[in-house]
Amino acid sequence: MEKFGYKRYAAKVLRPLAPLNPFRYIKRLDRYIIGKFIGTYIFALLLIISIAIVIDFNENLSNFTEYNAPWRAIILDYYVNFIPYFANLFSPLFVFIAVIFFTSKMAGNSEIISILAAGVSFKRLMRPYMFSCVLISMLSYYLAAYVIPHGTVIQQNFETVYKNKKKNTSAENVQMQVDEGVIAYMQHYDNKLKRGYGFCLDKFENKKLVSHMTASEIQYDTIADSKFHWQALNWKIREMRGMKEVITSGMQVDTLIQMEPIDLVYSKGQQETFTSPELLDYISKQINRGSSNVVQYQVEYHKRIASSFASFILTIIGASLSARKRKGGMGMYLGIGLALSFAFIMLQTVSATFAINAGTPPMLAAWIPNILFAGIAYACYRNAPN
Numbered sequence: 035m036e037k038f039g040y041k042r043y044a045a046k047v048l049r050p051l052a053p054l055n056p057f058r059y060i061k062r063l064d065r066y067i068i069g070k071f072i073g074t075y076i077f078a079l080l081l082i083i084s085i086a087i088v089i090d091f092n093e094n095l096s097n098f099t100e101y102n103a104p105w106r107a108i109i110l111d112y113y114v115n116f117i118p119y120f121a122n123l124f125s126p127l128f129v130f131i132a133v134i135f136f137t138s139k140m141a142g143n144s145e146i147i148s149i150l151a152a153g154v155s156f157k158r159l160m161r162p163y164m165f166s167c168v169l170i171s172m173l174s175y176y177l178a179a180y181v182i183p184h185g186t187v188i189q190q191n192f193e194t195v196y197k198n199k200k201k202n203t204s205a206e207n208v209q210m211q212v213d214e215g216v217i218a219y220m221q222h223y224d225n226k227l228k229r230g231y232g233f234c235l236d237k238f239e240n241k242k243l244v245s246h247m248t249a250s251e252i253q254y255d256t257i258a259d260s261k262f263h264w265q266a267l268n269w270k271i272r273e274m275r276g277m278k279e280v281i282t283s284g285m286q287v288d289t290l291i292q293m294e295p296i297d298l299v300y301s302k303g304q305q306e307t308f309t310s311p312e313l314l315d316y317i318s319k320q321i322n323r324g325s326s327n328v329v330q331y332q333v334e335y336h337k338r339i340a341s342s343f344a345s346f347i348l349t350i351i352g353a354s355l356s357a358r359k360r361k362g363g364m365g366m367y368l369g370i371g372l373a374l375s376f377a378f379i380m381l382q383t384v385s386a387t388f389a390i391n392a393g394t395p396p397m398l399a400a401w402i403p404n405i406l407f408a409g410i411a412y413a414c415y416r417n418a419p420n
Contacts, residue, residue: 060162060165063149063154063162064161064162064165065162066162067159067162067163067166068162068165068166070136070140071132071133071136071162071163071166072166072169074132074135074136075128075129075132075166075170077132078128078131078132078135079121079125079128082124082128083117083120083121086120087113087116087117090116091113094197097196097197098196098197101195101196101197102196103192103195103196107192107196108196111188111189111191111192112189112192112193112196114185115182115185115186115188115189116189118177118181118182118185119182119185119186119189122174122177122178122182124379125170125174125341125344125345126341126344126345126348126375126378126379126382127348127375127376127379129167129170129344129345129348129349129352130348130349130351130352130372130375131372131375133163133348133349133352133353133356134352134355134356134372137352137353137356137357138356140357141356141357141358141359142359144359146159146357146358146359146419147359150419150420155420156357156415156418156419156420159353159357160350160353163349163350163353164346164349166349167345167346167349170345171342171343171345171346172342174341174342174345175338175339175341175342178310178338178341178342179309179310179338180309180310182306183306183307183308183309183312184309186303186306186307187307190303190307201301202225202299202300202301202302203224203225203226203299204222204223204224204225204299205220205222205223205225205298205299205300206221206222206223207219207220207221207222208220208223208230208298210293210297210323211322211323212235212291212292212293212323213292215237215238215239216235216236216237216238216292217235217236217238218233218234218235218291218293219232219233219234219235219236220232220233220252220298221233223295223298223299225295225298225299227253228253228254228256228295229251229252229253229254230251230252230253230298231250231251231252232250233248233249233250233251233252233266234246234247234248234249235247235248235291242274243274244273244274245271245272245273245274246271246272247266247269247270247271247272248269248270249266249267249268249269249270250267250268250269251266251267251268252264252265252266252267253265253267254294254295255288261294262290262291262292262293262294263288263290264288264289264290264291265286265287265288265289266286266287266288266289267285267286268285269283269284269285269286269287270282270283271283296316297319297320300327305330305331305334306334308331308334310335310338313331313334313335314335316328316331317331317332317335329396332396332397333385333396333399333400335396336396336397336399336400336401337382337385337400339400340382340400340401340403340404341382343404344378344382344403344404347378347404347407347408347411348374348375348378348407348411350411350412350414350415351374351375351407351410351411351414352375353418354411354414354415354417354418355370355414357418357419358418358419374407374410378403378407381402381403381406382403385399385400385402385403
């Protein structure tokens with residue numbers, strides 16, 4: 035009796051939370067469509083990625099052989115990170131293909147007509163599609179924001195060693211604001227050695243120079259417990275105290291300077307190696323320093339969020355175009371849909387160019403494809419069978 039009483043009490047307490055349970059709204063029809071959606075999506079994903087791996091392996095086989103790349107590194111360091119990157123990059127296309135394929139098949143078998151004739155509206159029919167998109171979008175964002183950046187670092191290191199893709203490892207005439215009123219300058223920086231040459235550090239107060247430090251070399255401490263530890267060699271500091279000037283010098287001194295090696299050397303695609311929290315931190319830090327080299331990082335951050343919503347837009351377009359049974363088949367509408375999806379992905383790819391070259395705000399540049407194609411999706415939805 036106590037056991038049943040406890041269950042009744044638990045059910046009474048949890049009853050107000052019942053509307054928040056998403057599975058409460060999933061009926062037999064929803065499970066049927068979700069199963070077809072996710073199953074077809076995974077099948078399309080595996081099929082196209084398998085083809086991509088075969089083509090990529092065929093192109094890179096000579097490099098792998100020339101640089102004696104071990105099979106373990108090829109599989110674990112290269113292709114294990116190759117798969118999620120390209121799968122996530124073309125995920126909206128896979129979503130669209132999956133929706134077109136199984137929805138047109140349902141329409142051809144008169145299943146869509148039967149569902150609508152039973153009193154189910156097209157709006158209600160779209161519920162399992164949207165639920166599937168939520169799952170895919172959450173996975174897509176998680177991969178883009180946290181998993182793929184770490185894999186990109188491993189893949190780039192592999193390509194540097196076994197594909198002879200040289201990374202930028204040095205910088206010339208670097209100048210940046212490392213703190214409020216503190217400007218650092220480095221004549222040359224070698225990222226392999228984590229060492230800079232011809233270094234100077236100027237501190238200003240009320241637009242007046244109060245301290246000027248120079249060092250022939252400056253070495254980053256890679257084994258320190260915290261960041262920003264540098265060691266200056268052959269250093270000299272000139273301090274302006276009113277009308278007096280105090281000069282101190284030495285052979286070696288440990289100092290804290292608010293900069294890291296990652297701030298000094300930029301390599302192509304570097305923004306793809308940062309997780310989303312790291313991107314936000316880097317963008318904030320660079321803006322405070324007055325750096326103008328942050329647009330591509332801002333676009334990358336917003337693009338990861340915008341891309342996760344692409345599944346919803348292309349799903350609405352695909353379902354609306356393929357839900358109607360047509361005598362002539364789905365050829366023309368499939369072609370229209372594929373053309374729209376390719377245009378969408380191409381616009382996503384070049385969106386960064388709008389921000390970098392045309393001065394478009396990074397957030398707007400990342401969301402331009404979604405904004406434009408949301409209108410197309412709405413028009414398709416309005417013309418869908420009901």
